[in-house]
Amino acid sequence: MNLNDPVVTDCIFCRIARGELGTEFVAESEHNVAFRDLHPQAPVHMLIVPRQHFAALRAVGSDDWHVAADALSLATRVASEYGLYDGGYRVITNDGPDAGQTVPHLHFHLLGGGQLQAGLG
Ligand code: 5GP
Ligand code: ZN
Numbered sequence: 001m002n003l004n005d006p007v008v009t010d011c012i013f014c015r016i017a018r019g020e021l022g023t024e025f026v027a028e029s030e031h032n033v034a035f036r037d038l039h040p041q042a043p044v045h046m047l048i049v050p051r052q053h054f055a056a057l058r059a060v061g062s063d064d065w066h067v068a069a070d071a072l073s074l075a076t077r078v079a080s081e082y083g084l085y086d087g088g089y090r091v092i093t094n095d096g097p098d099a100g101q102t103v104p105h106l107h108f109h110l111l112g113g114g115q116l117q118a119g120l121g
Pocket of ligand 1: 036
């Protein structure tokens with residue numbers, strides 16, 4: 001199977017993005033959906049997830065960067081809607097085992113709503 005097959009049937013985030021698991025979306029855009037992380041690590045912890053399957057950031061092809069740009073744009077919209085502009089927020093993606101990626105479908109974490117841990121590494 002191609003890693004970026006647009007119809008990946010057994011990927012959990014593909015299934016969520018297709019609406020198959022009944023997950024509530026806090027926001028949507030043309031190319032991405034946003035929903036609450038199952039195990040929040042901050043008062044506000046959302047996941048921004050492309051509708052299309054990419055295994056990770058490195059798997060985004062040269063024709064598809066608009067999807068990642070759309071994800072970052074959606075992250076800022078959600079940050080605004082959830083009142084994070086005053087205090088600030090963090091957007092991160094984990095790519096690969098050293099970064100601790102556990103779900104092999106590209107996603108950006110949006111974290112905020114309180115003082116976040118200072119370390120990034
Ligand atoms: P990673 O470790 O790959 O960067 O992040 C995966 C994130 O997905 C984790 O924070 C985890 O809590 C979240 N997660 C895993 N499975 C589900 C799920 O089925 N639903 C939701 N809403 N979040 C999930
Ligand atoms: Zn997927």
